[in-house]
Structure formats: structure tokens, C-alpha cells
Amino acid sequence: MESHSTLPLPRAVVLALWVQALAPSPGETGAPDDALLRRAVAAVRQDDEPHTVEGSDEATTLLELLTRWTRTPVEVCAVLPAPGDVLGVPAAVSADATDAQECLLVQSATGAWALVPEVTEFGSVYETGHLVTWRMTPVPTWRTQVLAAVGPLADAERDLRVALLTATEALASLDVARWREDAAETIASLRSTTPPDWPLPAVRGEAEARRVRVLAQAARLRAIVDLATADDGGAVNLWQADQRSTALREVDRAARRALSAATARYATGPDPSTLR
Secondary structure, eight states: OOOTTTSOOOHHHHHHHHHHHHSOOTTOOOOOOHHHHHHHHHHHHTTSOOOEEESOSSOSBHHHHHHHHTSSOOEEEEEOOBTTBOTTOOGGGHHHHHHHTOEEEEEETTEEEEEEEEEEEEEOSSSEEEEEEEEEEEOOOOHHHHHHHHOOHHHHHHHHHHHHHHHHHHHHHTTHHHHOHHHHHHHHHTTOOSOOOOOOOOOOSHHHHHHHHHHHHHHHHHHHHHHHTSSOTTOOSHHHHHHHHHHHHHHHHHHHHHHHHHHOBOOSSSOGGGGO
16 A cells, blocks of 8 residues: 555645535535544545634634644635646635645635645754745636636546556656656556555545545555656756657646546535625
8 A cells, every 4th residue: 555655745735625524515504523634634634734724713623623623614626726727726825825835724604714835944954844824815606617627537647548548658758757767667556556655544435435435546646646747867958858858747637637536526506695
């Protein structure tokens, strides 16, 4: 089983999945017990220092924020923007979210918010720690623009299959496996059907199992992109390097969209912004 340390998920993705799992569905009531909430916080935090929250009048810690957002139904989605491709992130936070490469969007009957993690490293290269502050910003209702940019899970899953072919063909033709042994291992891992041991909510039913499969495939593809863009590798001229860069940008975009689609939970009723 792959370790989550070698195939990490963005913090916003893990947080979105836990909010999605713990918040009640529309028409339901009830809140998760304290043990589940603390388990969710630990899953998001991992080896970080305790996460803090800024910009909220009701929460200064991740535990307080999760407690607030899992009492009533919410819409949630983790979005992973890149320069020139913000994937529906609200304009008020698009610059910060692009710098952080991740953003959590939440919407309830009382409003909509964007949370962007600010991560500060400390310590040495041998033992690096992380301070994480989630900056919370009120934003307009985001469902329509995010759904248009990210699309449903079925579409993202289909694009992911195309991206897999693109990645393996492009990297094989550019001889990436020859110049990086770790790249060859990562490419081989694409054939794995075993999900990584991520600290995610328990999988219940085929729909949730499908989400985990999509998450795993997208994370593996992003790992390949990271390896292949580390240097010019086997590219022997500018044209070859540009060909690889173009192919990998499309692979990364498909993977980012798939990660977002797998975290999305949209309301089935009226737009929450109309219920204020």
C-alpha cells in the first residue's frame, strides 16, 4: 500500500472530504461526535503544528471551524488553481489561492467562504516543520462558476483516463524513465489498483470508493508531473522540452480538476445564497 507521505494530498482536499463526510445531508439534522471531529483535524494536520484560522468571528482553530460547519448541510469543494487556470476560485482570493495552489470553498444557508492555507516552513532541511494558518474570506456564491470550471466527477474521470495515456506516451517518448529512476517507479505505480493509506473518512458504498479511485489516479499523475518538470531530463532541444511542457500542463490540469471534482458536494435544493 502506498504511503500518503510519498503521494500526498493537498490539505484543502483532505479537509473538504472530511467536511463532506461529517456534515449532514439536506433535510437531515445532527452533528458528529467530538472523537470524529478530532480525527478529522488530525487527518488534515498530519505532522504540522496545530492549524489556526483567521478571518472568522466564531473560530480560531480548525476544530472550532469543523464543529461549526458540520452542524448543518453545506456545499464544499477543494479547488487547486494554477497560474492562468483558477478553476472558478472567487476573484477576491484568486491571487492568494494560486500562490498556495489550493483553496477550500464552503457554502451554507448563511453565506459562502473561501479558505486559503498559508504555510510557513521552519527548521532545517533534515527536519522541516510547518505552521499553517487558514485565512477565511467571505465570497459570493461560487457553485455555478466552480461547477462550470471543474465539471462533474464523471467528466473529470474520463479526462483523467485521457491524461493517463498522454502522460505515459509523452514521458516514454521523451525518455523520462531513463534519466530518472524514481520517475520510472512512479510511472509503474500508475498501474496500481491499491489506494494509498490516506487518513480519509471511511468509504461507504461504490460512489465513495469511486471518489477514492479518482483521487489516487489524480495524485499519481501529479506526482509524475512533479518528477518530469524537475529538470529538462531527456529533452535534447527546446522543441522537445516545449512538447513535454505542453503535454504535462494538460495532464496536471486534468489531475487538478479530478481532485476538485472528487471533493465536491453540491446542494440538491435551492441555491443557499437565496436562503439568507
